[in-house]
Amino acid sequence: MNKCVMYYLLVLFTLIILTSCKYHLTNNKNNLTSDTLLTKTISFPNCLLKLNGNQFQKTDSFIFKTEDKTKVISIIDGNCPKCIINQLNNIDSIFNSILHDDDLLIFILNVSKQDSVFFMRNLQPSIKATGVILWDSNYNFERQNNLFTPNANLRTFMVNKKNRIIQYGNPVMKPDVIFEYKEKLKSLIK
Amino acid sequence: MKYVNLFVCLLMLLMVGCNSNNKGKTEKFQKHRDKIINVKDKIVDIKTNVLFGSCNLNIIDDILIVSETKPSGDKGIRLFNKNTFKYITSTGIIGKGPGEVTRQGGIKVDIKNRVFWVSDHGKMVMWKFPLDSVLNNEMYKPTIYLGLRKELFIERFDFLNDSIALGKAVRVLSNSSFEMAMAKLNLNTNKTGVYGYEHPEAVGKKTNSTFKLSLENNIYVNCYAFCDLMTICDLEGNLKYNIYGPDKLNNRGNKNAYFYGIDFINKHIIASYIGDVDIFFNEFKRPEGNFPSKFLVFDMEGNYEETIETGSKFTFFCIDEDNNRIIAYFADRENPLGYFNLKLN
Numbered sequence: 001m002n003k004c005v006m007y008y009l010l011v012l013f014t015l016i017i018l019t020s021c022k023y024h025l026t027n028n029k030n031n032l033t034s035d036t037l038l039t040k041t042i043s044f045p046n047c048l049l050k051l052n053g054n055q056f057q058k059t060d061s062f063i064f065k066t067e068d069k070t071k072v073i074s075i076i077d078g079n080c081p082k083c084i085i086n087q088l089n090n091i092d093s094i095f096n097s098i099l100h101d102d103d104l105l106i107f108i109l110n111v112s113k114q115d116s117v118f119f120m121r122n123l124q125p126s127i128k129a130t131g132v133i134l135w136d137s138n139y140n141f142e143r144q145n146n147l148f149t150p151n152a153n154l155r156t157f158m159v160n161k162k163n164r165i166i167q168y169g170n171p172v173m174k175p176d177v178i179f180e181y182k183e184k185l186k187s188l189i190k
Numbered sequence: 191m192k193y194v195n196l197f198v199c200l201l202m203l204l205m206v207g208c209n210s211n212n213k214g215k216t217e218k219f220q221k222h223r224d225k226i227i228n229v230k231d232k233i234v235d236i237k238t239n240v241l242f243g244s245c246n247l248n249i250i251d252d253i254l255i256v257s258e259t260k261p262s263g264d265k266g267i268r269l270f271n272k273n274t275f276k277y278i279t280s281t282g283i284i285g286k287g288p289g290e291v292t293r294q295g296g297i298k299v300d301i302k303n304r305v306f307w308v309s310d311h312g313k314m315v316m317w318k319f320p321l322d323s324v325l326n327n328e329m330y331k332p333t334i335y336l337g338l339r340k341e342l343f344i345e346r347f348d349f350l351n352d353s354i355a356l357g358k359a360v361r362v363l364s365n366s367s368f369e370m371a372m373a374k375l376n377l378n379t380n381k382t383g384v385y386g387y388e389h390p391e392a393v394g395k396k397t398n399s400t401f402k403l404s405l406e407n408n409i410y411v412n413c414y415a416f417c418d419l420m421t422i423c424d425l426e427g428n429l430k431y432n433i434y435g436p437d438k439l440n441n442r443g444n445k446n447a448y449f450y451g452i453d454f455i456n457k458h459i460i461a462s463y464i465g466d467v468d469i470f471f472n473e474f475k476r477p478e479g480n481f482p483s484k485f486l487v488f489d490m491e492g493n494y495e496e497t498i499e500t501g502s503k504f505t506f507f508c509i510d511e512d513n514n515r516i517i518a519y520f521a522d523r524e525n526p527l528g529y530f531n532l533k534l535n
Contacts, residue, residue, distance in 0.1 A: 077476065114243055114262075115260065117262035117263075118243075118260040118261070118262055121284075122293075139474045142474070148474055148475040149475055150471050150475040150476075150477070
């Protein structure tokens with residue numbers, strides 16, 4: 001009788017362990033976040049400025065040009081050399097290898113007003129990216145689109161012609177995600 | 191027999207007691223630092239005609255030297271009259287040419303010789319700026335420098351005499367990591383060597399500390415950034431006291447930050463203190479470094495006296511001993527530069 005009770009207890013215990021393991025897996029934070037991100041439609045605030053070399057231009061005509069185009073958008077914090085060299089430049093070179101001529105690569109560069117002189121003097125010369133850089137001095141893009149997140153992986157995403165987010169993930173942080181972008185681009189052509 | 195056992199027990203207790211008493215001479219534990227004086231309403235804004243960002247503050251004679259951590263103008267160092275806060279001149283021309291500062295780092299003052307030294311992490315040198323030259327020539331470019339391109343280079347220091355500086359040096363471990371060590375620099379030979387006591391358990395990132403030397407009191411003090419610890423040593427490098435705060439060395443993963451800066455006034459040690467998380471997420475969900483909002487005041491033996499709560503986060507500070515006040519650069523006030531008067535016993 002005792003052995004029987006012990007056997008049932010062991011089975012019950014194993015079941016509890018297995019269930020708790022499964023519970024942990026389904027509560028993956030990324031899955032929850034991806035659902036909310038993939039429903040979003042983004043827009044560009046008018047107060048952004050286009051950084052062309054060391055000159056600033058208004059963005060009205062550029063934003064008009066972006067309509068009806070697939071775009072990869074990456075939000076970069078311009079407060080350290082690593083942000084420019086490891087993020088902006090690397091993301092640019094990775095996406096340039098998969099994007100088509102018609103697609104756009106846009107960087108939203110967050111630089112506060114008080115850091116702007118330091119940035120232009122010390123960090124701007126390190127920019128080697130060919131993508132379009134939109135200067136944001138007060139997190140306007142993220143504020144307007146409700147995109148604030150502590151997870152830097154969610155600050156790079158692709159939007160379709162209707163500006164709806166269809167893929168997200170930073171290929172510098174998660175290299176495999178680039179294949180998913182590739183697949184999404186293929187499916188858009190079809 | 192009963193009395194023999196009792197006697198042995200008492201003897202053992204006495205021996206243990208004596209032993210802990212010996213240790214107690216150097217090891218001081220402060221569980222509560224709760225004598226708080228609020229000076230939030232007593233901070234006076236300093237309005238200057240010159241704009242500058244976050245900065246280091248130092249005083250030589252009547253001159254307040256403000257050196258920006260990220261210079262935004264053509265020059266990185268501004269000089270003001272410390273009594274009136276009237277702007278005097280600027281120096282430290284930013285650039286890559288001879289005598290120009292490429293990437294401005296820390297600044298250290300030699301009060302006795304009216305000289306200040308400025309680290310240039312672009313050229314990896316430390317420039318010598320004689321105060322009189324700076325005051326007489328607004329386009330002054332230093333010519334004398336010490337090379338910093340070494341495995342161990344001194345970063346936070348004070349002058350023991352004309353040729354020797356003591357302080358905390360950076361030991362480069364790799365492209366992205368370093369640790370700090372107590373060191374002695376000979377300014378004549380530019381040789382840096384390890385010097386004096388280091389807490390044996392403060393290793394790796396926990397070696398990061400701010401340093402201040404007092405010739406008058408024959409001591410130097412290290413306040414640790416990632417340990418709730420302050421060490422007081424004599425000028426020969428021998429330990430006098432280890433002062434432990436409530437968290438002692440229990441900072442797992444170095445997630446908390448403690449001391450930020452240190453200075454002396456009369457017979458008091460004043461240290462800026464965080465005692466909270468090192469990094470937090472701000473309103474834009476970005477990681478941001480924490481800053482202190484309070485000063486801990488100790489006597490010269492490290493005994494806690496009081497806490498001065500400013501109610502605002504500040505980065506750097508200096509003590510104006512003549513006017514008996516603390517001048518600080520506040521990170522969250524509309525007018526960042528301000529001061530308040532000290533009322534210490």
